[in-house]
Amino acid sequence: MHQDAQLVRSCIAGDLTSQRALYETYKRPLFRLCMRYASSREDAEDFLQDGFIKIYKDLKQYRHEGPLGAWMRKVMVNTILQHFRKQKNLIAQVDVATLSEQYQQDERITSGLDAEILTNYIQQLPAGYRVVFNMYVVEGYPHKEIAKKLGISIGTSKSQLSKAKAMLRTQLKHVFIGERL
Amino acid sequence: MSQRQDDMNKLFREHLNDASSGSAGWDHPSDAVWDGIEARLKARKRRRGGWYWLLGIPLLVFSGYHLLSSDQTPGINLQPDPVQLAAPSSPADITGKSADRGAFEESGIALSKIDTVDQSASADPGETNQGPDKTTVAGARADGPTISEKRPDKAPEAEAGQDPSSPARAAQKQLPEASGRAGVEQTEHASTTDRTSSTTPARTEPLSESTTTSDLRQPLLMIPLESNQSRMYFSREIPAMEPPEALRSQSTSHWTLSAYAGPSWGSRHMTVANNRPRLAKVLLRQQEEPVLQASLGTSIAYQASRRWDIGIGMEYAAFLLRSDYQHQVRYSRSGEVDNGQGAFESNYRVEINTSYGRVETDIVVERESDAAIPEHTFINLDFLMEQSFRYVRIPVFARYHFQAGKLRMFGSGGLALQHLSSSTLDFKAIQSMSDKVRRVKQLHSGTLRGTNRTTLGFQVGLGVEIPGSEQLSFIINPTLNGSLDPVYSRELIKIFPYTIDLRLGVTYRFR
Numbered sequence: 001m002h003q004d005a006q007l008v009r010s011c012i013a014g015d016l017t018s019q020r021a022l023y024e025t026y027k028r029p030l031f032r033l034c035m036r037y038a039s040s041r042e043d044a045e046d047f048l049q050d051g052f053i054k055i056y057k058d059l060k061q062y063r064h065e066g067p068l069g070a071w072m073r074k075v076m077v078n079t080i081l082q083h084f085r086k087q088k089n090l091i092a093q094v095d096v097a098t099l100s101e102q103y104q105q106d107e108r109i110t111s112g113l114d115a116e117i118l119t120n121y122i123q124q125l126p127a128g129y130r131v132v133f134n135m136y137v138v139e140g141y142p143h144k145e146i147a148k149k150l151g152i153s154i155g156t157s158k159s160q161l162s163k164a165k166a167m168l169r170t171q172l173k174h175v176f177i178g179e180r181l
Numbered sequence: 182m183s184q185r186q187d188d189m190n191k192l193f194r195e196h197l198n199d200a201s202s203g204s205a206g207w208d209h210p211s212d213a214v215w216d217g218i219e220a221r222l223k224a225r226k227r228r229r230g231g232w233y234w235l236l237g238i239p240l241l242v243f244s245g246y247h248l249l250s251s252d253q254t255p256g257i258n259l260q261p262d263p264v265q266l267a268a269p270s271s272p273a274d275i276t277g278k279s280a281d282r283g284a285f286e287e288s289g290i291a292l293s294k295i296d297t298v299d300q301s302a303s304a305d306p307g308e309t310n311q312g313p314d315k316t317t318v319a320g321a322r323a324d325g326p327t328i329s330e331k332r333p334d335k336a337p338e339a340e341a342g343q344d345p346s347s348p349a350r351a352a353q354k355q356l357p358e359a360s361g362r363a364g365v366e367q368t369e370h371a372s373t374t375d376r377t378s379s380t381t382p383a384r385t386e387p388l389s390e391s392t393t394t395s396d397l398r399q400p401l402l403m404i405p406l407e408s409n410q411s412r413m414y415f416s417r418e419i420p421a422m423e424p425p426e427a428l429r430s431q432s433t434s435h436w437t438l439s440a441y442a443g444p445s446w447g448s449r450h451m452t453v454a455n456n457r458p459r460l461a462k463v464l465l466r467q468q469e470e471p472v473l474q475a476s477l478g479t480s481i482a483y484q485a486s487r488r489w490d491i492g493i494g495m496e497y498a499a500f501l502l503r504s505d506y507q508h509q510v511r512y513s514r515s516g517e518v519d520n521g522q523g524a525f526e527s528n529y530r531v532e533i534n535t536s537y538g539r540v541e542t543d544i545v546v547e548r549e550s551d552a553a554i555p556e557h558t559f560i561n562l563d564f565l566m567e568q569s570f571r572y573v574r575i576p577v578f579a580r581y582h583f584q585a586g587k588l589r590m591f592g593s594g595g596l597a598l599q600h601l602s603s604s605t606l607d608f609k610a611i612q613s614m615s616d617k618v619r620r621v622k623q624l625h626s627g628t629l630r631g632t633n634r635t636t637l638g639f640q641v642g643l644g645v646e647i648p649g650s651e652q653l654s655f656i657i658n659p660t661l662n663g664s665l666d667p668v669y670s671r672e673l674i675k676i677f678p679y680t681i682d683l684r685l686g687v688t689y690r691f692r
Binding site for chain 1: 190193197207211213214215217219222
């Protein structure tokens with residue numbers, strides 16, 4: 001805790017070495033989070049970069065009331081949500097033809113759930129389903145808060161979650177069967 | 182929430198947060214991420230320290246204002262020609278000699294005299310002679326142009342026929358004109374002096390003896406000739422500047438109509454907040470090639486001054502953007518389906534997102550059944566896309582005319598409201614570069630109908646005007662049309678389309 005406080009002070013002062021140290025400490029868990037919200041690795045890296053810039057900018061507001069990692073995670077999620085809010089009326093990408101990977105049953109799944117594979121499947125969900133799924137299932141936000149943050153109705157939030165789960169269930173059918181769920 | 186759903190949620194949370202699972206390095210971002218963060222942090226530091234230069238802006242504006250507002254208008258003749266101001270031998274010379282009068286007129290100096298005269302001596306039926314009296318010194322430029330008047334100056338012609346030997350007649354002519362002339366100061370001076378000092382009618386009264394030629398050489402001076410006598414005002418008149426012959430035709434109308442058309446070349450400027458190259462694994466190649474199209478338009482302009490026009494127009498422009506992409510995608514045998522014709526097919530959903538719209542379609546990749554490939558591999562797919570854009574623009578512009586050697590030229594600039602009236606996208610997957618997966622069978626070629634967008638743009642151009650006749654001239658006017666608003670804006674990427682039009686047309690000046 002004391003170490004975190006010292007690191008935070010140095011980062012606020014603009015010390016690049018400290019800022020790099022903070023990045024190296026938290027980049028992996030935050031990148032995993034970004035990967036779940038993004039549709040591709042490069043989008044995830046974009047989110048990560050934007051999120052860290054916001055973290056450095058808002059570090060003065062950190063009150064040391066909880067773990068630094070949890071606060072950074074919250075800022076990262078808010079940065080990502082801001083991106084999706086802006087995207088509501090805009091087109092997601094620039095003249096790029098993207099191919100969704102085949103929804104295929106990967107043999108590795110039968111050997112147990114893998115974070116990377118799970119993340120890949122989540123990435124293949126449509127953006128709206130993906131965001132709601134992450135916020136509800138992984139982050140634990142209630143539908144009311146999801147609706148408020150995304151500017152959608154509670155009904156839409158529930159519907160998107162339901163569809164996301166249905167799609168994932170199809171992919172993971174044999175997993176659930178194997179796990180007797 | 183059902184138990185089953187709770188379990189599923191728990192399952193996801195546990196496995197997604199398991200840092201040890203997954204292939205090595207899958208949750209490590211590339212080094213380029215920190216490079217981008219560092220660059221943005223350094224850029225922010227530089228921006229914060231650089232505000233001091235803003236203090237210089239008011240200084241620049243203030244200096245510029247003073248420079249521009251100083252009186253540098255050419256053509257003002259503050260000092261009349263000494264020859265023309267040869268002292269008259271008698272007052273009659275001043276009042277009667279048209280040559281002198283003409284000289285004064287040519288020098289651009291208007292003379293008016295307010296004098297206290299014998300009111301009762303007024304004999305001009307046209308003059309109201311009540312109370313303070315007014316008279317105009319003969320020789321004044323009574324009928325010439327003033328600052329507020331336009332040319333042509335009819336005074337010399339008008340005066341040419343006058344009988345110089347008739348001062349009264351000359352004065353009679355001058356007074357009504359002088360009193361009706363704008364810009365000439367006429368003030369009244371209450372008479373406190375002996376009004377009987379002059380017995381001649383007001384308008385023919387010569388200058389008082391105290392008036393000397395030297396006074397006439399000093400415009401803009403109020404000279405108390407006598408303490409209780411007349412005052413003389415000299416008003417300065419600026420001769421109207423004749424426009425250079427080559428600049429403008431001799432039309433008296435202020436309106437012009439132009440029509441033009443020509444080739445147009447369009448492209449777009451993209452700004453990307455971080456210049457991190459995209460991962461090669463997904464997008465291998467992206468090339469854009471603008472294609473020549475056409476534009477046409479018309480405008481109407483008002484001649485606001487000798488060099489400046491302001492106007493409004495309507496234009497139509499089209500441009501085509503050809504793009505070539507190569508994607509690398511995962512290929513898995515487990516997703517193949519035997520088509521019964523000696524080949525296996527795999528379906529791919531293609532989603533094309535552009536700045537102007539979106540299309541979804543499917544393509545099918547075929548693999549010959551005897552071609553052995555690993556269970557999982559990567560293949561390359563080439564896509565060719567053509568996007569066409571059609572804009573309607575309403576520009577509001579200003580034009581500045583100038584002479585460059587023998588060429589009549591103009592510069593133009595302004596703002597434009599741009600409306601993207603339509604955009605279409607045609608794409609097709611053309612080939613696979615993989616050794617093993619040789620054929621791409623195209624199921625669907627998509628055509629995109631784009632969203633309509635209205636944005637603010639700007640125009641800047643330089644043109645040459647080739648006179649054809651008095652009213653008609655030809656123009657060659659390359660113009661750059663750019664966007665001030667991006668047609669696409671995401672946090673990291675902004676797109677500003679632009680076109681360069683070569684406008685060839687005609688301009689017609691109304692009479």
